[in-house]
Amino acid sequence: MGEGMTDAAQIIPQEARQRVTAPLEQAWTLPPAAYFDDTLFNLEVENIFCQDWVCVARAEQLPNPGDYVCVDLVKQPIVVARDMQGELHALSTICLHRAMPVVTGTGNGTRFVCPYHHWTYELNGKLRSAPMMEGVADFEPSACSLPRLALEEWHGFIFVNMDTNATPLSPQLTGLEALTEAYEFENLEIAETIEFDSPWNWKILVENFMEAYHHIGPHQNTFEPIYPARQSSIPDNDGAPWSFLHMPGVPHTEGQTSSFPNLPDDRRDDLFAAVVFPTFLFAASNQTGAWYQLDPQGPGEMHLKIHALVHKDMAPHMDAQGRAELRAGLTHVHAEDITVNQGPWRGLQAPMTDQGRLSLYEKSIWHLNQFWAKRLGF
Ligand code: FES
Ligand SMILES: [Fe+2]
Known part of the structure; x- marks a missing residue:
């Protein structure tokens, strides 16, 4: 951080910072400003969303050559595309000419044609042609390319990173992989998706998702009668950029077939939730999984997609009623969570609000806070 530039330490007093980075037993929540301050949000964009791995799609959303999916990474619109050789690319969608997005939505095609002046790009981002540019000095279309992002596929989840020199993701997730491999994420597929505009800070949702205390x-x-708060536990992550919440269940699945053949019998009643910081949220029971896809757009703005994932062998056999039940279940639970997202979002902006103490059952929030503090430089 250069001389004269604002950093997090100038906005958050030292005492508040020390409360955040203290060991869990002594730790406090992030200060309220962490949730609504515009400067801190811009620092998050610069130091987290421009440098960390964000999950933007599932591989089965792009099964064929030419398939593409557009998503926003905060202010950066991107496209994930599968080229004719089957290789995945993540690219900025912003035209090299005068900044028009060259593609939006999802679809299949052989190239991207900018709607403004028809500059045409290959699926790997290379500029293939630009009409009426004769006589323009030192302009060679084949030397131009849409900016690329780093891309990694992890058990069917496609992660991208605007920092092409970022540390590869998978080696950082070996601990999480060991805890979740019985669920064989690569065999899942999206069965249903529900969407919400969520006008509150993204960290409120991550925190809520990652503790069973509530x-x-x-x-x-x-949840409480099946997954009692007091039985929940969160293992150490040794400073890695993830957290895992284990919610052992009271026996309730006897006679059910599990979707996950390799899930040990003693875990069949359990639920888990996991986060890869900053925003990849995933949960699964012995039947289905849920991927919460967060797209923060400002300190108090976020779009949320909740995807229900089922085993790919089961998906084709799901009837309309099964799908409706899946949607209803996710909608019902999320409605319960919305009340405890909206409330704190209002509460955190109240002038008399200060940091609060954390329960030991909220270790994932402490993990998030350590990640956040490290990225923001304190
Ligand atoms: S802005 Fe894309 S061709 Fe002009
Ligand atoms: Fe909840």
Whole structure:
């Protein structure tokens, strides 16, 4: 951080920073400004969203050559495309001419044609042609390319990183992989998706997703009887950029067939939730998985897609009723969570609000806070 530039330490007083980075037993939550301050959000964009791995798609969303999916990485619109050789590319969609997005939405095609002046790009981002540019000095279309992002596929999840020199992701996830491999994420596919505009800070949702302490609150009649808060546990992550929440269940699945043949019997009643920081959220029971795809757009703005994932052998056999039940289940639980996202979002902006103490059942929040503090340089 250069001389004269704002850094997080100038906005968050030293005492508040020390409360965040203290060992879990002594730790406090992030200060309220971490959730609504515009400067801190811009620092998150610069130091987290421009440098960390973000999950943007599932591989089965792009099964064929020419398939593409567009997503926004905060302010950066990107496209993930499968080229004719089957290779995946992640590219900025912004035209090299006058900044028009060359593609939006999802689809299949052999090239991207900018709607403005028809500059035409290959699926790997190379500029193939630019009409009426004769006589323009030192302009060689074949030397031009849409900016690339790093891309890694992890068990069917496609992660991208705007920092092409970033440390590869998979080696950082070996600990998480060991905890989740029985679920064979690569065999899942998206069965249903529900979408929400979520006008609150993205960290509020991540925190809520990663602790079972609140089962005794909004989920007292849904999760708490099956996955009691007090049984939940969160292993150490040794400073890696992920966290894992284990929610052992009271026996309730006897006679059910599990979607995951390699899931040990003693884990069949359990639920887990996992996060790869900053925003990859995933949960699974012995039947289905849920991927929460977050797209933060500002300190208090976020679009959320909740995808229900089922085993790929099961997906073709799902009838309309099964799908409706899947949607209803996710919608119901999320409605319970919305109340405890909206409330704190309002509360955090109240002038008399300060940091709060963390329960030991909220170790994942402490993990997030250590990640956040490290990225923001304190
Ligand atoms: S902005 Fe894309 S061709 Fe002009
Ligand atoms: Fe919840």
